[in-house]
Each structure stands twice: as C-alpha cells, then as structure tokens.
Amino acid sequence: MSALFSPIALRGLTLPNRIMVAPMCQYSAVNGEANDWHFTHINTFALSGAAMFCIEATHVEAIGRITPGCLGLYNDATEAALKPILASVRKHSKIAVAMQLAHAGRKASSHTPWDGGQLIPIAEGGWQPEGPSAVPHKEGEAAPLALDAPGLVRVRDAFVAAARRADRLGIDALEVHSAHGYLLHQFLSPISNKRTDQYGGSLQNRMRYPLEVFDAVRAAFPDHKPVGVKVSATDWVDGGWDLVQTIEYAKELKKRGVDWIDVSSGGVSPLQKIPLGPGYQVPLAQAVKQATGVTTMAVGLITEAQQAEDIIASGKADMVALARGMLYDPRWGWHAAAELGGHVDAPPQYWRSQPSTQKALFGATTFGTR
Numbered sequence: 001m002s003a004l005f006s007p008i009a010l011r012g013l014t015l016p017n018r019i020m021v022a023p024m025c026q027y028s029a030v031n032g033e034a035n036d037w038h039f040t041h042i043n044t045f046a047l048s049g050a051a052m053f054c055i056e057a058t059h060v061e062a063i064g065r066i067t068p069g070c071l072g073l074y075n076d077a078t079e080a081a082l083k084p085i086l087a088s089v090r091k092h093s094k095i096a097v098a099m100q101l102a103h104a105g106r107k108a109s110s111h112t113p114w115d116g117g118q119l120i121p122i123a124e125g126g127w128q129p130e131g132p133s134a135v136p137h138k139e140g141e142a143a144p145l146a147l148d149a150p151g152l153v154r155v156r157d158a159f160v161a162a163a164r165r166a167d168r169l170g171i172d173a174l175e176v177h178s179a180h181g182y183l184l185h186q187f188l189s190p191i192s193n194k195r196t197d198q199y200g201g202s203l204q205n206r207m208r209y210p211l212e213v214f215d216a217v218r219a220a221f222p223d224h225k226p227v228g229v230k231v232s233a234t235d236w237v238d239g240g241w242d243l244v245q246t247i248e249y250a251k252e253l254k255k256r257g258v259d260w261i262d263v264s265s266g267g268v269s270p271l272q273k274i275p276l277g278p279g280y281q282v283p284l285a286q287a288v289k290q291a292t293g294v295t296t297m298a299v300g301l302i303t304e305a306q307q308a309e310d311i312i313a314s315g316k317a318d319m320v321a322l323a324r325g326m327l328y329d330p331r332w333g334w335h336a337a338a339e340l341g342g343h344v345d346a347p348p349q350y351w352r353s354q355p356s357t358q359k360a361l362f363g364a365t366t367f368g369t370r
C-alpha cells in the first residue's frame with residue numbers, strides 16, 4: 001500500500017492521494033485575465049494524476065501583480081475569465097482545484113522572468129509598488145510606498161473579495177501566499193519590515209498583518225472548504241526570517257484553523273544563499289510538522305516517485321507539491337502510481353494507454369470495440 005496514494009482529509013475536502021501541483025505563475029494573463037494559455041495549462045494538469053491542482057499566484061489587486069502578465073481575481077472580468085476554464089476542468093477531471101491568493105507588495109511591477117524579471121520603472125510603463133516599509137527589494141531600486149492604515153485595510157479587504165469570488169467560481173481550497181518575498185512574507189521578515197507601529201518590530205507585531213489577512217480570508221470562505229498557507233521557512237540570510245519564527249507563525253495559524261502549511265523558503269532578499277539539492281526544503285516541512293502537528297506539504301526538488309513516497313511514508317510531511325517536475329512530466333501522477341502500485345483517475349478517452357502490466361492503474365475500466 002503506497003503512502004503517497006493514500007487519502008487525506010483537509011477539512012471537508014478528501015483527496016485520494018497526497019500530490020498537489022504547486023502554484024506556478026504563467027505570466028500570460030492580460031489585465032489579470034486568464035486566457036487560452038491558462039485553459040490549456042490548467043486542463044493539462046487536471047489530468048496529471050495529482051489529487052489537487054493549485055492555480056498560480058492569483059493577485060487580489062492589480063497593483064499587487066508581480067508582472068503585467070500575472071493572474072488576478074479583482075474584478076468581474078478576471079472572475080469571468082476563469083469560469084470557462086473551471087467548467088472544462090470539472091467536465092473532464094475529478095481533481096480538486098485550489099487557488100493561491102497573493103499580493104506581490106514591493107516585488108510588484110516586475111518584468112516577466114523571460115524578460116529578465118527586474119523592476120519596471122514607472123517611466124517605462126510600470127506602477128508604484130507598496131510594501132510594509134519604504135525599503136526596496138534590491139539596493140539601488142526605487143523604494144515602494146509604505147502601506148498606511150487605510151492601505152492595510154484596503155489590501156485585506158481585497159483578499160476577502162477575492163476569496164468570495166473564488167468560492168463563487170467553485171474553487172475547492174485556498175492557499176494564502178505568505179512566502180517567496182511577497183507582501184505577507186515582507187511583513188514577517190525583519191529584512192523588509194522596518195515599521196515602528198504595531199505591525200513591525202517584535203515577532204508578534206510582524207506576524208500581525210499576515211494573521212489578520214488569514215483570519216479575514218478564513219472568515220470569508222465557506223467553513224467546509226480548507227484554507228492553507230505557503231510559507232518561506234527561512235530567508236537564508238543571517239538576521240532574517242528563520243525556522244524558529246516560522247514555527248511560532250505556524251502555531252498561530254494552527255490556532256486560527258489553518259488546514260495546511262506548504263513549506264518553501266527564500267525570496268525576500270537577493271543576498272540569500274540557498275543550499276539547493278534534492279528535497280532541500282523537506283527538513284523544514286518536517287520541523288514545522290513535528291513542532292506543531294499541522295498538516296504540511298513538502299515542496300522543492302521533489303522529482304522521483306520513490307522520493308515522494310519516502311517523504312510521506314516516513315512522516316516527514318503529509319503531502320508533496322511539485323512544480324518543475326510536473327511541467328516536465330505532466331502525467332507525473334500516473335507514472336508515480338504505476339511505479340508505486342497506486343491508482344489514478346483517467347478520462348475514458350485515455351484509458352487505452354494503460355500499460356499491459358498495470359491493469360488496475362485507472363481502477364475498474366472496460367473498453368470494447370467491434
């Protein structure tokens with residue numbers, strides 16, 4: 001019996017296996033609106049064998065987009081654009097669909113990665129980013145505006161409005177993005193948060209705004225649907241956000257009913273030194289799980305079926321999330337199930353692909369012709 005292919009319950013949502021397609025920005029939206037690229041992309045991964053697909057960082061305000069091509073959910077047009085995509089997914093797949101709600105904060109107004117990923121100055125068509133403090137991400141860059149009290153309320157309310165729109169679209173779960181150096185992580189990290197009010201200084205104060213946003217999103221989304229949080233467990237910079245603080249944050253989130261913590265790292269400082277290697281963030285997920293008992297997802301260079309199986313079977317994490325490995329092999333879940341003796345749902349149009357040695361891969365299937 002494969003641990004990776006055993007079910008797990010996240011609040012009212014029961015998943016048939018422990019695999020999530022990690023959120024991945026596609027930088028292909030126009031005015032925050034999804035289009036044919038997202039249709040193809042999301043429908044492809046709906047047939048990946050993963051139990052849950054998490055829609056890319058979906059920004060709650062236009063100025064909170066990382067790039068001009070980032071996805072949004074902040075008006076009727078952005079909501080309407082996602083509707084036919086979700087309808088298609090529901091028609092052909094049983095995958096659960098989560099959405100990552102995000103705000104880029106001071107990392108907004110960036111070029112797409114394939115155009116270099118750097119700040120787009122206002123004079124070149126960019127916009128004014130806002131963050132916890134007027135401290136730029138990179139030395140020499142124009143500083144963001146520090147959010148004032150009405151600004152904090154506006155952004156929190158934008159998260160709430162997006163959560164309501166997501167529910168209306170039939171999204172099964174939300175992941176609040178507080179990782180990778182974006183707005184909520186910027187509040188957590190002493191590197192980006194230099195505030196002197198109740199949102200800066202002590203750990204308690206730095207956690208205050210992300211926790212307020214979590215509470216507001218949790219309250220706006222139906223009770224039976226799960227809400228998780230993605231964290232950067234460390235900035236990989238001395239004097240920055242670290243694992244000890246992450247565990248305190250996870251404990252606070254647990255008290256507030258968080259359904260999972262997706263444990264990533266880095267993103268707040270260009271000075272970070274990340275020790276990359278297979279499963280390099282798994283020990284961080286394990287530490288969060290051990291210290292808090294919260295359901296955790298491990299993410300980061302998990303590419304092999306047996307590697308994922310070992311992470312779950314050894315109790316280091318409760319789920320795995322895969323990004324690049326999925327892009328490379330969009331049927332990763334099928335191949336992992338074949339290797340580990342699991343089952344996946346497949347659409348009848350593809351049943352004949354079942355390997356002759358794997359007669360139960362797609363469960364009970366029959367196929368006749370004459």
Ligand SMILES: Cc1cc2nc3c(=O)[nH]c(=O)nc-3n(C[C@H](O)[C@H](O)[C@H](O)COP(=O)(O)O)c2cc1C
Pocket residue numbers: 022023024025026056057100177179180230264299300301302321322323324325
């Ligand atoms: C193309 C691409 C886009 C990404 N966009 C997001 C995103 O929208 N939100 C997020 O939290 N992480 C994002 N990530 C990070 C992944 O979710 C994941 O945490 C990271 O890539 C490590 O996992 P991997 O080694 O399986 O790729 C992105 C990664 C890639 C490769």
